Amino acid sequence: MPNLQIFLVRSKLDMLRLVVLMLLLIPISAATLTLVGSAFKWHGVSELFGINATAFGAVVAEPGFWKSVSLSFWIGLITPLIALSVVMIFIAAFLNSPSFKWVWAIMKPVLAVPHAAAAFGLLFLIAPSGFIIRLLSPEISGFLRPPDWLIVNDPAGVSFALALVIKEIPFLFFVTMAALPQTDLRRTQIAAGYGHGQIWSWLISVFPAVYLQIRLPVFAVIAFASSTVDVALILGPVAPPPLSIQILRWMNDPDLAKGSIAAAAAIIQIGITLLALLTWWIGEHIVLHLARMAAMRGWRFKRDLPFRLFVGAIMAIAVGLVCFGIALLVLWSVAGVWRFPNALPEIWTFKSWVSQFQNLVETGWRAAKIAFVSSALSLMLVLANLENEHRSNIRPTRLAWWTIFIPLLVPQIAFMGGLSVLFLRLGIDGTLWSVVLVHIIFVFPYVYLTLADPWNAFDTRYLDVARTLGKSDNRAFWEIRLPILLAPVLGAFALGFAVSIAQYLPTLLIGAGRQPTITTEAVALASGGNRRLIGTYALVQTLLPFVFFALASLVPKIAWSNRRALLPTRMGQ
Amino acid sequence: MEQQAGLTPHKDGSIIMQNNGGIKQNNDGLVLQDVKILHNDKHLLGIDAAIKPGEVLTLMGPSGSGKSTIISAIAGFLPAVFTCSGTILLNGKNIANLPPQQRKIGVLFQDTLLFPHFSVLQNILFALPPGGSMAKRCERALSLLDDISMVEFADRDTDTLSGGQKSRVALVRVIASMPNALLLDEPFSKLDADMRDSMRQLVFEEARRKQIPTLLVTHDPEDAKAANGRILTL
Amino acid sequence: MPVLKKLHILFAAAMLAVTPVMADEPDPKNWDQLLEEAKGQEVFWHAWGGSENINAYIAWVGDEVNSRYGVTLTQVKISETANVVARVLAEQSAGRDEGGAVDLVWVNGENFAAMKRQGLLMSYPWSTDLPNYQLTDFENKAVLSMDFTESVDGLESPWGTAQLTFYYDSANPSFVGNSPPTSLDDLADWIEKNPGRFTYAAPPNFIGTTFLKQVLYGLVDDIAVLRQPADQETFDEVTAPLWAWLDRVQPDLWRSGRVYAADTTNLKTLLSDNEIDIAMTFNPGEASSAVIEGLLPETTRSFVMDYGSIGNAHFVAIPFNANAKAAAMVVANFLMSPEAQARKSDEAIWGDPTVLAIDKLNVEQLSFFDSLAPGEATLSAEEFGAILSEPDASWSDALDAEWARRYGAGN
Structure with missing residues (x-):
């Protein structure tokens, strides 16, 4: 047990923070203990306390193990590297251009697209039998049948990384935009005034401050990319697959002995994710050093126009891939017969929608309920925490801050198994509330992450004014701070909602099959590879968070339509 | 004492009044007795002063001298790195340990800090002490706006002013x-x-008309001059 | 995509096994009382959810048992049956002896064997006492009493049968004027002549493993050895020709053998997209079903290997701690009814062969089957040839592991 004193620094009675930390830490610690126990228990309880490394030996001896490991590792690094570079350079190059707000407007709905849906869309687009080749065939390509090209599921994981990159770009874009108001952008102009190129000016003057604020989200991307399951199943290499998929296979094996192998592999997975994080951290220092040297030598990188256009094009492609992918989901959901190389379905039908309607509504509604309750509760906890920090005048220590984000940094595949055993033992699995509880573990950090910066950037003198006008702390909170921060609060809620909707493993494991949601259904159906059903389910899965993102951006605009200072166009930049 | 309040400062505004011992024992007004402010346990500044109803006391000092900190201390929202000791008497009652919302002390900042989500009228309604029907409250708020000839701005978005x-x-x-x-x-x-001039006029007149003890902190001698009252320099 | 947790299993291994109590268990011999007991119960049936047709069929079953017996049926759509095994095992290890999450599970082969071994099934024979069991062809279809090499012992109730079947488009130029390759030599020749147009599912997906077994059967001298548990030496010796055969075709497989299909549905999609020319399935009616759906052309036909093809049956089983055992039995019984079996055989619905003995049915029961006319893509009973029964379960694991070592490691 970590020293609680560290979390409670400078606070007399901080039960709230304690509750939150318990909520996040206890399940994860319990799950980790279970995991470690499992890994060492291959031959039964008797060897529990002897170090039995047999399970680890068995994992390492698995065919293709090192390839699986290196795959998870490099995907975990390349994804944030590309996504972060594109986002940063794009913002540097285009923040002040008139078209920027359009990009920003498109980016939000793209953020709402669940990973699995985006991956399916990409699959339908770029596969040899996919839309692009259909468009070119047979007239241009001459193909009467799909070419035997290794585009998706390629052994190096290129299409897999591509899917992750196009989904992480909107996420990093979102968190960067949230961080910008806390950064003095005039620094760029000063640097540009010295004759630096536009991008270079931004990188040396603004990026360091912004990066410090978005570092955690970047780490979360590393953790996610190195251990994701659903995207890997759709587009990832198969022989061998990334380690997360191997773990899943072992977990699914009815052969008992595979259980400890799965547990050992899960521990190795944690190690890989940590290694990727460590490598990134070293990379940070190297980049910092190089950038300093370049800046000290007075390099200007003046002629960056071609580069700016290049990055602009990459961004357009990334966003375009997601949007076209979604359009293809729509097409497939209403496609009857659609054989290669026809660019459009030969027969259109609503059969998929009609036949699935009842189930779509039922599981969609349940997913929405779980997402709504878990993000509402998370939001309340986050607000209570932030307000508590404000009133008690405390800031999270670094350790506390990182603790909140452990659920984002520990691979889900590594600890959900232990957690479901825990819930089962307590007899609380299979209920809506237990699913909500587990969702909160993953939703809370995202809501906190999104809201903390705008919340803390709030000019607290407004609250001083309210209090000097005789209003209590509570009234100042409800009537001043909350309404003024309506847009970021709703934005955080929408993001939490989207995070909850996309949860697959926790819903399945804790729900015990009794709480099927649109996401567990989509994945179960996807196992059959029926594109029409994938289309309908992935669309509904996309639509739910989209509705809340739309509301989150519309409601403040309507509520504050007559309040210029609160319009997002002014607040965002 | 009367004459002290009426003293005109020299052009350089350097008259220093740190002695209020001559003030007549009257419970009304704002009295700061032995108020000391510590920054991380290090002495920052101390002040003794009495401000009578309707009087404007000016506190002069360069930036960084802790002027604003005194305002925070008196209003009750001193940041936690500071500690404040001493007695703050308002109309005879020690308010030093009360939360800001119970002190009944109004503050005007450098920035107007109008609530951006309220209209002009709503800003005023929010400030009116509780009680009274909505119609009465509106009437009162409008009459206050009328005092500054801004009734027709009642429904305006404050950001457009x-x-x-x-x-x-x-x-x-x-x-x-x-x-x-x-x-x-x-x-x-x-x-x-x-x-600036007209605003100074308005504020000081209002303070005198309403007989409110007023403390002005500034680095601008023009402000002090317009306040036309005693001046303390840090 | 998968999931559950082998971690559960792990855990379970360390726990004391719990012996189910038999005293108050529902007794199918007393059917009327059981029907009474079942009324109002809710059955959570964990069944693979990857097929629209099958899900729709299960939904129909739900409507029927609800109106007939007052039983509520909910399909828990899963992606891997092994998840359910792990789930029940976890419940067992947590000491949950009743009120379990799973009432009925669609199962066969190694998952059934695992559940039976671990005491995860209702511990007394029940399926053979279900009224409709007498209508099944248990006398002639060995697969109904031996699930792979595990004796059924009345612990699971037959639902359907399966036989490994290949299908293709007969109008495809590579087949016009030729008969499809029905021997392993012909198949290998065909693959070499048509590079990139054949693949199978990557083991341990069941259709992939089955294909390996099918090839093995065609290459092994004495199939009796496959009925015994595999030891390393025998395995190496017996499977050497299999790897030689796979090595031979490997470079000419779809995607040059660097990627394999995921499962049967994936194979069907690949055929439908014209990416490959031959697909395989465990459901002999699947090709016709796909023709009716419009996924495959009218010229689609099926074939099997001339030395016979692997066949098995699939079942439904009830876990030891099921919450609604009586109702689960009612559902299992209904699944074996002529009406439900006929509907399941209908290629416009699903096309899964029946477990019933047609000659045992009376006129009324037969009438359900009257309107069924297998499509041209479905083989007749004579065309199917010999059924090769599943090898001992130990061969599956060994084949999967060796395949992974040779082709799954990305070498």
């Missing part, structure tokens, strides 16, 4: 809350030069 208009609304807002004392934290420094 000019700087001078915003300052006037901020003044009316603080007056609406019927404070027992008024603290002014360089409230004129961000105004255009031509607005």
Whole structure:
């Protein structure tokens, strides 16, 4: 047990923070203990306390193990590297251009697209039998049948990384935009005034401050990319697959002995994710050093126009891939017969929608309920925490801050198994509330992450004014701070909602099959590879968070339509 | 004492009044007795002063001298790195340990800090002490706006007002809350030069008319001159 | 995509096994009382959810048992049956002896064997006492009493049968004028002549493993050895020709053998997209079903290997701690009814062969089957040839592991 004193620094009675930390830490610690126990228990309880490394030996001896490991590792690094570079350079190059707000407007709905849906869309687009080749065939390509090209599921994981990159770009874009108001952008102009190129000016003057604020989200991307399951199943290499998929296979094996192998592999997975994080951290220092040297030598990188256009094009492609992918989901959901190389379905039908309607509504509604309750509760906890920090005048220590984000940094595949055993033992699995509880573990950090910066950037003198006008702390909170921060609060809620909707493993494991949601259904159906059903389910899965993102951006605009200072166009930049 | 209050400062504003011993024992007004402010346990500044109803006391000092900290201390929202000791008497009652919302002290900041989500009228309604029907409250708020000739701006978005208009609304807002004392934290420094004079007039007149003890902190000698009262220099 | 947790299993291994109590268990011999007991119960049936047709069929079953017996049926759509095994095992290890999450599970082969071994099934024979069991062809279809090499012992109730079947488009130029390759030599020749147009599912997907077994059967001298548990030496010796055969075709497989299909549905999609020319399935009616759906052309036909093809049956089983055992039995019984079996055989619905003995049915029961006319893509009973029964379960694991070592490691 970590020293609680560290979390409670400078606070007399901080039960709230304690509750939150318990909520996040206890399940994860319990799950980790279970995991470690499992890994060492291959031959039964008797060897529990002897170090039995047999399970680890068995994992390492698995065919293709090192390839699986290196795959998870490099995907975990390349994804944030590309996504972060594109986002940063794009913002540097285009923040002040008139078209920027359009990009920003498109980016939000793209953020709402669940990973699995985006991956399916990409699959339908770029596969040899996919839309692009259909468009070119047979007239241009001459193909009467799909070419035997290794585009998706390629052994190096290129299409897999591509899917992750196009989904992480909107996420990093979102968190960067949230961080910008806390950064003095005039620094760029000063640097540009010295004759630096536009991008270079931004990188040396603004990026360091912004990066410090978005570092955690970047780490979360590393953790996610190195251990994701659903995207890997759709587009990832198969022989061998990334380690997360191997773990899943072992977990699914009815052969008992595979259980400890799965547990050992899960521990190795944690190690890989940590290694990727460590490598990134070293990379940070190297980049910092190089950038300093370049800046000290007075390099200007003046002629960056071609580069700016290049990055602009990459961004357009990334966003375009997601949007076209979604359009293809729509097409497939209403496609009857659609054989290669026809660019459009030969027969259109609503059969998929009609036949699935009842189930779509039922599981969609349940997913929405779980997402709504878990993000509402998370939001309340986050607000209570932030307000508590404000009133008690405390800031999270670094350790506390990182603790909140452990659920984002520990691979889900590594600890959900232990957690479901825990819930089962307590007899609380299979209920809506237990699913909500587990969702909160993953939703809370995202809501906190999104809201903390705008919340803390709030000019607290407004609250001083309210209090000097005789209003209590509570009234100042409800009537001043909350309404003024309506847009970021709703934005955080929408993001939490989207995070909850996309949860697959926790819903399945804790729900015990009794709480099927649109996401567990989509994945179960996807196992059959029926594109029409994938289309309908992935669309509904996309639509739910989209509705809340739309509301989150519309409601403040309507509520504050007559309040210029609160319009997002002014607040965002 | 009367003459002290009426003293005109020299051109350089250097008259220093740190002695209030001659003040007649009257419970009314704002009295700071042995108020000391520590920054991380290090002595920052101390002040003794008495401000009578309707009087404007000016506290002069360069930036960084801790002027604003005194305002925070008196109003009750001193940041936690500071500690404050001593007695703050308002109309005879020690308010030093009360939360800001119970002190009945109004503050005007450098920025107007009008609530951006409220209209002009709503800003004032928010400040009015609780009680009374909505119609009565509106009537009262409008009459306050009328005092500054801004009735027709009642439903306006505050962000669309000019700087001078915003300052006037901020003044009316603080007056609406019927404070027992008024603290002014360089409230004129961000105004255009031509607005500044009229705003000073308005604020000081209002303070005198309502018989509110007022403490002005500023680095601008013009402010002090316009306040036409005693001056303390840090 | 998968999931559950082998971690559960792990855990379970360390726990004391719990012996189910038999006293108050529902007794199918007393059917009327059981029907009474079942009324109002809710059955959570964990069944693979990857097929729209099958899900729709299960939904129909739900409507029927609800109106007939007052039983509520909910399909828990899963992606891997092994998840359910792990789930029940976890419940067992947590000491949940009743009120379990799973009432009925669609199962066969190694998952059934695992559940039976671990005591995860209702511990007394029940399926053979269900009224409709007498209508099944248990006398002639060995697969109904031996699930792979595990004796059924009345612990699971037959639902359907399966036989490994290949299908293709007969109008495809590579087949016009030729008969499809029905021997392993012909198949290998065909693959070499048509590079990139054949693949199978990557083991341990069941259709992939089955294909390996099918090839093995065609290459092994004495199939009796496959009925015994595999030891390393025998395995190496017996499977050497299999790897030689796979090595031979490997470079000419779809995607040059660097990627394999995921499962049967994936194979069907690949055929439908014209990416490959031959697909395989465990459901002999699947090709016709796909023709009716419009996924495959009218010229689609099926074939099997001339030395016979692997066949098995699939079942439904009830876990030891099921919450609604009586109702689960009612559902299992209904699944074996002529009406439900006929509907399941209908290629416009699903096309899964029946477990019933047609000659045992009376006129009324037969009438359900009257309107069924297998499509041209479905083989007749004579065309199917010999059924090769599943090898001992130990061969599956060994084949999967060796395949992974040779082709799954990305070498």
